[in-house]
Amino acid sequence: MQFGFSTNAFREYQLEDAIEELADAGYDGVEILLDEPHLYPPNATEDEIARVRTVLDDNDIAISNANAFMLTAIxxxxxxxxxxxxxxxxxxxxxxxxxxxxxxxELGAPHISIEPGGPIPEGKSREWATDAFVDGLREVAERAEAVGVDVMVEPEPDLLIETSDEFFDLVARIDSERVRCNFDAGHLYCVGEDPTALVADLDEFTTHYHLEDIPADRRHEHTQLGEGSMDIDGFLGELDDRGYDGFVTIELYPYEETPVETARGAMAYLEERGWA
Known part of the structure; x- marks a missing residue:
């Protein structure tokens, strides 16, 4: 398998500088944040996109994913x-x-990851929220099919789609092979599921994985690899046993004050355990 690191930890850096740092740290790929201060799609120019592609090529690093989850620009x-x-x-x-x-x-990214609906609004039912999400996702799926890019719903604690069962219920209502799952191992662990056991269950829908560690109380706090309670070796071992050769992206956005050290620390952990 290949490892990427998300630039959502590098919000204090220019995108091009973040890419160079991650390439230097030994990552195979970089997850590009499609939000300010990096590359915000509604305002992104052809020149900006071309510069990003040039930096990727110059540093021999691929795009592991395009993150369209966060929307701090609004x-x-x-x-x-x-x-x-x-x-x-x-x-x-x-x-x-x-x-x-x-x-x-335009970047040549194979997929984007998106939020799983959002927080259910006060006064609205789960049924209403699900119907609203399905309506929007169907429109998004049409564009995904037209441009040849997958759209990956990312289950997350406290949002509309939290669990694997909720994801299965959602995808059953969307008639598009472009709607996939962004399998965030830490998120599924937070809601009481076993990420290792779910690899097989979600395999047909998964083209990309997020990985971070999570504290023992399973609170939703992205934690440096090896500093939480997740069975990271078991999870990566399952992917390896299944012959997965795609990207696992490390997502440690809370570490904005030390992104370079954090990225290097995560890579050191992976290397010490024999995964990278």
Whole structure:
């Protein structure tokens, strides 16, 4: 398998500088944050996209994923979401995701990851929220099919789609092979599931994995590899046994103050354990 690192930990860096640091740290790939301050699709120019491609080529590093989950350019990580009660505000998330697919296609990225609906609004039912998300996701899927880029729903604690069962229920309502799963091992661990056991169950929908460690109490806190309670060796061993040769991207966005040291520390852990 190959390892990437997400630039959402490098929000204090220019994107090109982050790419160079991650290549120097030994990563095979980089997950590009499609949000400010990196590459924000609604405003990204052809020249900016070309510069990113040049830096990737010059450093011999691939795109592991394009992260279209966070949206701090408008508000925060989770808002606007696909399930905002205000239709115009909800439309901003949909339009951003359509633009993200276009940008990913121009970059040559194989897929984008998106939030799993969003937080269920106060006063709205799960049924209403799911219907709203399905409507938006169907429109997004049409664009994904047109540009040849997968759109990966990423289950997350406290959002509409948290568990593998909820993901299966969602994808059953979307008639598109472009709608996939961004398998975040830590997120699934947080909601009481066993990521290692789920690899086989979600295999047909998974083209990319996120990995971070999680504290023993399973609170949603992205933690440096080896400093939490997850069975990382068991998880990576399952991927290896199944012959997975795609990307596992390390996502440690809380470490914005020490992104270079954190990325190097994660790589050192992987190398010491014999995975990289």
């Amino acid at each position: 508000e925060d990580f989770h808002h606007p979401s696909f399930i905002e009660p205000d239709e115009d505000y909800r439309r901003e998330r949909i339009d951003y995701t359509l633009a993200a697919l276009d940008t990913a296609a």
